[in-house]
Amino acid sequence: MGPHAEERHRNADDRHDQQNGHDDARHALLAGEGQAVQAVYRAASEDRQIIEAYERDGFVKIKDVFNADELAYYREHISSEVVRRNTNIAPLEERDTYHKAFLQITNLWRTNDVARQFVFERRLADIAAMLLGVQRVRLYHDQALYKEPGGGITPWHADQYYWPLSSEKTVTAWVPLQATPLEMGPLAFAAGSHRMKFGRDLEISDESERSLRKALESGRFKEVNEAFELGEVSFHSGWTFHHTGANTSGQARAVMTVIYMADGIRLIEPQRKWHYADWEAFMPGVQPGEVVDSPLNPVLN
16 A cells, blocks of 8 residues: 555545444435425415405414413403403493494403404414405404303394494404403304305394394204313404303403405495494495505505
8 A cells, every 4th residue: 555545545445434324414415405395295284274264254363372471461451451441331231232242342452452462463363364265455444352250141232233244254353361261251163254245234132142043043053052161263254254252260261363354355235233333333434335444454464
């Protein structure tokens, strides 16, 4: 062996080891990329399943949208704002069915910074846009719905009855701020009822409870009445009929909602008193026929 042969062999061995190291690194990178691609496909598959469920049933429930710490934070601050702004203070036994159902506070995002943070949560808006099949969604309005201990049922109804909007491209995120067992009155849905035309002229009332319950039963729409796990959120279409049971627990059922509409929706000529009320409260300055894009209707994604 020549004077430099041993050194050449050592260098060759070093290069061989380096090449093996590079190959191992590439294999690891490719494996990591493969896992990432699989994760993307899994996420896309889950999204498709969510969209299909929403389009079929008019609603969908999604687990683990928020974690426990986030919900505790939001519950503390939103509950304080509900207490501060609530005017529904008559004893339960003196209230009508609607006012027994819940304490209702709207436009919290305008009066409380934490509520604003909640309303501007991109994760909720992105899900709403995905479900509606649009690029951008705007805020219609928010509202807290707190069902007190002993609070009554929320009668069957569809939300879009109240909205003077030109399109059905609307969806409500219903976010319990605690785990919500059946005894607290979680939101229940009539699966597929967003296609039902009967009842779209009924405001929420004892009459809507009677008439819609009968119509939904005769139409064989399946009622889905399930507890909500901590962090679980539902999204329902504007024409999906829904209701709740009473709160027979000893704890208030705290819920925050955000109503989204597709960017480009227009204000229609009001057809009932509730349309005028919503126009004034949530779309000031917009005229019938115009796109709903007032300062109270920001794009949220």
